[in-house]
Amino acid sequence: MDIFANLWLGASTAFMPMNLFYGFIGCLLGTAIGVLPGLGPTATIAMLLPITFGLPPESALIMLAGIFYGAQYGGSTTAVLINLPGESSSVVTAIDGYQMARNGRAGAALATAALGSFFAGSVATILLAVAAPPLAAVALNFGPAEYFSLMVLGLVASVALASGSLLKAFAMIVFGLILGTVGTDVESGTPRYVFDIPELYDGLNFVAVSMGIFGICEILRNLESEHERSVGVKRVTGLMLTKEEFKRIIAPVLRGTALGSFLGVLPGGGAMLASFASYAVEKRVSPNRAEFGKGAIEGVAAPESANNAGAQTSFIPMLTLGIPGNPVMALMVGAMIIQGITPGPNVISDEPELFWGMIVSMWSGNLMLVILNLPLIGLWVRMLTVPYHLLFPAIIGFCCIGAYSINNSVFDVFVMAGFSVIGFALSKMRFEPAPLLLGFILGPMLEENLRRAMLISQGDPSIFVRSPLSLSLLIFAVVVLALVLSPSISRKREEAFTE
Amino acid sequence: MLKIRNGRDFVGGVTMICVGLLFIWFGRELQVGNSFQMGPGYFPTMLSLLLMLIGALIIVQSLMVETEESGPEAWNWKAYFLVILAPVGFGLLLAGLGLAPTMFLLIVGVATASRYANWRHSILLALFLAVCSVVLFTKLLSLPVSAFGPWIPFIGDLF
Numbered sequence: 044m045d046i047f048a049n050l051w052l053g054a055s056t057a058f059m060p061m062n063l064f065y066g067f068i069g070c071l072l073g074t075a076i077g078v079l080p081g082l083g084p085t086a087t088i089a090m091l092l093p094i095t096f097g098l099p100p101e102s103a104l105i106m107l108a109g110i111f112y113g114a115q116y117g118g119s120t121t122a123v124l125i126n127l128p129g130e131s132s133s134v135v136t137a138i139d140g141y142q143m144a145r146n147g148r149a150g151a152a153l154a155t156a157a158l159g160s161f162f163a164g165s166v167a168t169i170l171l172a173v174a175a176p177p178l179a180a181v182a183l184n185f186g187p188a189e190y191f192s193l194m195v196l197g198l199v200a201s202v203a204l205a206s207g208s209l210l211k212a213f214a215m216i217v218f219g220l221i222l223g224t225v226g227t228d229v230e231s232g233t234p235r236y237v238f239d240i241p242e243l244y245d246g247l248n249f250v251a252v253s254m255g256i257f258g259i260c261e262i263l264r265n266l267e268s269e270h271e272r273s274v275g276v277k278r279v280t281g282l283m284l285t286k287e288e289f290k291r292i293i294a295p296v297l298r299g300t301a302l303g304s305f306l307g308v309l310p311g312g313g314a315m316l317a318s319f320a321s322y323a324v325e326k327r328v329s330p331n332r333a334e335f336g337k338g339a340i341e342g343v344a345a346p347e348s349a350n351n352a353g354a355q356t357s358f359i360p361m362l363t364l365g366i367p368g369n370p371v372m373a374l375m376v377g378a379m380i381i382q383g384i385t386p387g388p389n390v391i392s393d394e395p396e397l398f399w400g401m402i403v404s405m406w407s408g409n410l411m412l413v414i415l416n417l418p419l420i421g422l423w424v425r426m427l428t429v430p431y432h433l434l435f436p437a438i439i440g441f442c443c444i445g446a447y448s449i450n451n452s453v454f455d456v457f458v459m460a461g462f463s464v465i466g467f468a469l470s471k472m473r474f475e476p477a478p479l480l481l482g483f484i485l486g487p488m489l490e491e492n493l494r495r496a497m498l499i500s501q502g503d504p505s506i507f508v509r510s511p512l513s514l515s516l517l518i519f520a521v522v523v524l525a526l527v528l529s530p531s532i533s534r535k536r537e538e539a540f541t542e
Numbered sequence: 543m544l545k546i547r548n549g550r551d552f553v554g555g556v557t558m559i560c561v562g563l564l565f566i567w568f569g570r571e572l573q574v575g576n577s578f579q580m581g582p583g584y585f586p587t588m589l590s591l592l593l594m595l596i597g598a599l600i601i602v603q604s605l606m607v608e609t610e611e612s613g614p615e616a617w618n619w620k621a622y623f624l625v626i627l628a629p630v631g632f633g634l635l636l637a638g639l640g641l642a643p644t645m646f647l648l649i650v651g652v653a654t655a656s657r658y659a660n661w662r663h664s665i666l667l668a669l670f671l672a673v674c675s676v677v678l679f680t681k682l683l684s685l686p687v688s689a690f691g692p693w694i695p696f697i698g699d700l701f
Contacts, residue, residue: 218561460629
């Protein structure tokens with residue numbers, strides 16, 4: 044079997060002491076930062092990206108992936124213990140998790156989250172290993188027209204699944220695409236929007252941009268409504284589940300894993316959508332639905348499995364097609380480009396160690412999280428008591444050095460400052476920053492493929508509908524758009540996001 | 543009678559139109575070309591037009607759809623000013639002062655943005671982070687920036 048040989052190759056990369064070490068550091072940092080409220084995974088990864096520049100590509104990506112699912116995990120710990128979700132995908136976990144903690148079952152809730160996450164992570168990893176190679180093989184036959192249509196579909200779907208106003212999300216995508224054109228035009232060598240600034244000839248740096256619109260911008264918003272947190276943490280006792288509790292979580296974990304794996308693959312999907320959807324499903328189908336909101340263990344098991352599965356499978360489009368579905372994956376694409384790897388279907392054949400190493404490291408990372416985090420809960424809780432007025436200056440300091448270290452130039456620090464202003468102004472007008480980053484990353488690829496396709500067809504736009512594959516991708520995009528715009532669905536969508 | 547029912551969206555739509563105009567203006571010398579041979583200006587110009595169209599739609603929507611007004615927002619101008627100026631100051635001072643003093647000043651300065659800040663904590667935190675950043679970035683990751691820059695001649699010579 045091919046897959047076992049591949050996984051073996053991956054294991055021999057992922058279990059190299061150095062990669063295990065960086066995976067471990069990534070999980071640890073990710074959890075620590077996931078625990079801290081007011082710093083989401085996107086900002087975290089943007090902030091920590093510069094320290095991975097000096098590492099070999101495998102170690103760098105393994106560490107970044109570790110940060111990502113570590114953050115996922117850390118967020119749920121605080122959700123359970125102090126009813127404060129560390130990040131958006133654990134918002135629903137807080138509902139029942141915190142009630143369980145109040146009933147003295149904090150340990151059981153945390154153990155459920157850990158076990159559910161680990162199970163879901165393992166399943167999603169296998170899914171990734173099985174689904175990625177055939178998908179990449181299909182993608183290898185893609186011409187520029189197909190790529191263009193695929194990216195259009197990705198962008199449309201990411202808008203459809205995001206929260207907030209559709210029009211505004213589209214505006215952000217287009218704005219991001221325009222920002223992506225800053226720099227030297229690859230085909231003609233003409234500088235665009237560079238204003239004779241030499242640093243701009245390579246374009247705006249995406250790390251600086253995302254640190255500005257996610258990292259610094261979050262601080263600005265947090266400082267607006269600053270209040271001291273009083274942390275009353277329950278002592279965590281009894282990590283063991285009772286036999287009856289164990290029986291109760293089996294079905295929700297399975298359902299959460301299935302739903303999360305599916306939603307994670309969709310563009311714009313990923314962990315947050317997965318956790319919300321699975322909680323809503325559980326609330327309908329569970330035999331104990333009366334207990335929901337009062338500390339039902341199913342209300343922890345399902346969303347925690349779903350968000351971990353979703354986080355893992357959102358790597359599938361990124362690794363096989365080179366198309367990021369959410370801002371975190373956009374940062375991973377950026378990290379790969381910095382490491383000199385072109386994301387896309389060629390990664391599997393050109394960089395098998397990297398590809399399979401990353402997949403196996405996801406599994407080993409999940410295992411580390413389970414082994415590490417349950418005993419370390421005391422430490423995470425203590426981190427929560429660090430007051431915000433000491434935390435945010437450190438974050439700003441770290442962002443400044445991080446931006447500087449990208450090219451060893453202060454220009455990127457100014458770019459970061461500029462984008463924090465832009466991001467903040469946009470958020471005041473209720474524009475979401477996530478689609479902007481997606482557009483920004485996809486912009487150059489979209490333009491390149493559009494121009495190539497038009498060159499092949501000699502300026503005839505019908506090339507996008509003549510290829511059956513491209514046509515079906517575009518039809519799919521239109522269907523998604525129509526579905527979201529139809530009144531009944533848009534009402535449901537609003538309900539789903541307000542719930 | 544047209545009435546602005548959603549002020550925030552109205553401003554948002556106008557902003558998007560202005561952004562589109564800005565990019566068209568600054569890109570006016572780029573060759574647009576035609577759909578067969580797209581020039582460097584084709585893609586950005588088309589996108590700017592699209593952005594202006596979306597901006598116009600947002601404006602129309604803001605005139606038609608009523609929103610429930612959320613409460614007045616807290617504006618914290620002192621915090622905005624400090625947090626946004628901090629990286630700029632960092633960028634301007636880094637080459638001259640070196641990493642350690644710049645980091646120290648950055649932390650002490652930006653910490654005052656919080657209403658819970660107190661000087662003793664800020665200074666201790668700043669000292670701690672200045673030392674950490676020098677150890678991590680100039681020593682371990684060997685970033686090409688010295689701990690003390692040319693503006694501080696005597697201590698700088700010691701490192």
